[in-house]
Amino acid sequence: MRTPTIDDDQLLDRLTEVFRVHGYEGASLSRISEATGLQRASLYHRFPGGKEEMAEAVLRRADDWFISHILAPLSDDQPPSQRVERMAKRLAHFYDSGEHSCLLDSLSLGDAEAALQCHVEQSFTAWLGAMTAVARAAGATAAVAKRQASDALVQIQGGLVFSRVTGDTRPFRRVLKNLPELLTGAGVKKPG
Amino acid sequence: MRTPTIDDDQLLDRLTEVFRVHGYEGASLSRISEATGLQRASLYHRFPGGKEEMAEAVLRRADDWFISHILAPLSDDQPPSQRVERMAKRLAHFYDSGEHSCLLDSLSLGDAEAALQCHVEQSFTAWLGAMTAVARAAGATAAVAKRQASDALVQIQGGLVFSRVTGDTRPFRRVLKNLPELLTGAGVKKPG
DNA sequence: GTCTATAGCTTGATAGAC
DNA sequence: GTCTATCAAGCTATAGAC
Numbered sequence A, B: 001m002r003t004p005t006i007d008d009d010q011l012l013d014r015l016t017e018v019f020r021v022h023g024y025e026g027a028s029l030s031r032i033s034e035a036t037g038l039q040r041a042s043l044y045h046r047f048p049g050g051k052e053e054m055a056e057a058v059l060r061r062a063d064d065w066f067i068s069h070i071l072a073p074l075s076d077d078q079p080p081s082q083r084v085e086r087m088a089k090r091l092a093h094f095y096d097s098g099e100h101s102c103l104l105d106s107l108s109l110g111d112a113e114a115a116l117q118c119h120v121e122q123s124f125t126a127w128l129g130a131m132t133a134v135a136r137a138a139g140a141t142a143a144v145a146k147r148q149a150s151d152a153l154v155q156i157q158g159g160l161v162f163s164r165v166t167g168d169t170r171p172f173r174r175v176l177k178n179l180p181e182l183l184t185g186a187g188v189k190k191p192g
Numbered sequence C: 001g002t003c004t005a006t007a008g009c010t011t012g013a014t015a016g017a018c
Numbered sequence D: 001g002t003c004t005a006t007c008a009a010g011c012t013a014t015a016g017a018c
Helices: A008-026 A029-036 A040-046 A050-075 A080-094 A103-108 A114-137 A142-166 A170-184 B008-026 B029-036 B040-046 B050-075 B080-094 B103-108 B114-137 B142-166 B170-184
Strands: none
Touching: A008 A029, A008 A050, A008 A103, A008 B008, A029 A040, A029 A050, A050 A080, A050 A103, A050 A114, A080 A114, A080 A170, A103 A114, A103 A142, A103 B142, A114 A142, A114 A170, A114 B142, A142 A170, A142 B103, A142 B114, A142 B142, A142 B170, A170 B142, B008 B029, B008 B050, B008 B103, B029 B040, B029 B050, B050 B080, B050 B103, B050 B114, B080 B114, B080 B170, B103 B114, B103 B142, B114 B142, B114 B170, B142 B170
């Protein structure tokens, strides 16, 4: 390389934030260039497919992180309620306690390319499936588990919308706290 | 007028849909022109302030409808649970059972003008206030009522996001059905 | 692997005819 | 009150130097 440059991880971090905050259409190359410190042509060197490839790369990496840190631990051998508690804790980190909106939500609005929208839907479905499985493991029937998982995703996404519009993250944090009960029927264990 | 033209109500209908589906940035004048059948210059004749004035007009009309049809009836003299049931029924119509996303959500993303974002937040707050009041009327303390209203709004918005991403409107419809219990503690009355 | 420069198109907005 | 024609600015994308 000729001059020092930003590494892939940092680059994807910055890209993720731009897409998350501005959505697909709002994430203009000017904004991306400003956020990453790279000129247009450099961005096209890293992502020959242009803006859509950038969004796909961002989604793919978010998926990887989400699957390994949040979904996979949902099916280990601990008690279901503890698995959900851990998911809630990691979701709190992932969304910065509600300060961050959801990339899937941002990219689902409006006019992202069809392939992107499809990817978003699949990520959503994977999340739903993992939560359904843990609800089943906690003893729910298939139908009830599916309903509980949908309700959980509804409340998580709604909490994030609420935070974005009002700036008040308390409802989102309340949702996370109530996730174990919602998904496994297990109330929070009070010591003593 | 020289030639027949679209009336204000129809025009605002079309505009509302474009902003709802595409968000503020995605609602380009080309799309608006196509959706309304009016050329750019004609749109500027109706809305001298341009795109921002169009969005403001759309928001203002949505507010009017929402306040008179949904919020005002929340504070009449019927039993609280019946007021909420009526709100749920009208929300089902307003959002076409979840097929329509929320204008407030769409306009809150990304880079709508600051004045718009402020308007969106105020509409959200008015809705919260009306639901808080009906929860109080049902006997909740101020703190509990506020929490219930926030939870209701979280679930409504989350249900709409869920519908938009997955195309499955069932969770949203379930949210509406459960609103009376959530806001007033009244289960659905089973006849007999 | 970055940069400058620019092509070609779309955007939001205006001017002026009818 | 609509239209055609146009503007300057912004957009995505590319060419080519270093």
